[in-house]
Amino acid sequence: MKLQLALDEHKLEDALAFAEKVIDYVDIIEIGTPFVIDSGMNAVRKFKEKFPDKEILSDEKIMDGGYYESQLAFEAGAEYVTVLGVTDIATVKQCVRAADDFGKKVVVDMICVDNIPAKVTQMEELGAHILAVHTGADQQAEGRTPLDDLKVMTDCAKKAKIAVAGGISSKTIDKYVALKPDIIIVGSAITRAADPVEEARLIKEAIKKSQ
Numbered sequence: 759m760k761l762q763l764a765l766d767e768h769k770l771e772d773a774l775a776f777a778e779k780v781i782d783y784v785d786i787i788e789i790g791t792p793f794v795i796d797s798g799m800n801a802v803r804k805f806k807e808k809f810p811d812k813e814i815l816s817d818e819k820i821m822d823g824g825y826y827e828s829q830l831a832f833e834a835g836a837e838y839v840t841v842l843g844v845t846d847i848a849t850v851k852q853c854v855r856a857a858d859d860f861g862k863k864v865v866v867d868m869i870c871v872d873n874i875p876a877k878v879t880q881m882e883e884l885g886a887h888i889l890a891v892h893t894g895a896d897q898q899a900e901g902r903t904p905l906d907d908l909k910v911m912t913d914c915a916k917k918a919k920i921a922v923a924g925g926i927s928s929k930t931i932d933k934y935v936a937l938k939p940d941i942i943i944v945g946s947a948i949t950r951a952a953d954p955v956e957e958a959r960l961i962k963e964a965i966k967k968s969q
């Protein structure tokens with residue numbers, strides 16, 4: 759089980775310095791969507807240069823132009839790119855084609871997908887590598903969590919790897935690791951913590967204990 763650190767709100771130089779502090783606990787560094795909007799593929803390149811042994815995810819949440827937008831991430835050094843599960847199947851197919859051409863992976867973000875079992879079947883049929891259960895920041899603000907969707911996903915996914923995101927912290931991590939996803943994604947609980955290193959350490963410890 760890997761820990762993915764989502765960097766959403768930092769500027770590039772601050773993000774690089776922040777990541778340095780917690781890097782020992784992190785397997786995948788996510789260049790989060792707001793960060794991609796702010797710094798683009800330059801952030802992916804800079805993170806890959808500074809942390810060549812870590813995997814990088816470019817959280818583009820692709821909605822169209824699947825091949826080209828995936829290619830941008832992979833050429834910049836990302837191992838993973840995200841596409842939205844709610845988009846047209848043609849776009850997901852193009853992302854998967856790009857990932858296969860570059861030897862990289864596509865993560866389908868299931869945010870706002872209503873029928874998770876049907877979408878899982880469709881995504882697995884077209885070869886999506888990872889499916890991410892995701893309760894977005896605005897949904898979290900209304901009191902929602904990704905736990906129930908993760909249960910549904912673990913019951914129906916047969917071959918894709920599973921990731922989960924949405925307000926997970928050291929206080930809630932045990933409920934998520936118990937369902938054995940392949941990747942746990944944590945953003946604000948670490949980046950906004952009073953002590954980010956301790957928060958990252960506690961989360962990584964819970965992951966290790968569950969294995």
Ligand SMILES: O=C([C@H](O)CO)[C@H](O)[C@H](O)COP(=O)(O)O
Nearest residue numbers: 764791923924925926944945946
């Ligand atoms: O994908 C994300 C969100 O849509 C903002 O871009 C976050 O990176 C993801 O939800 C993880 O962050 P937290 O929910 O703060 O843990």
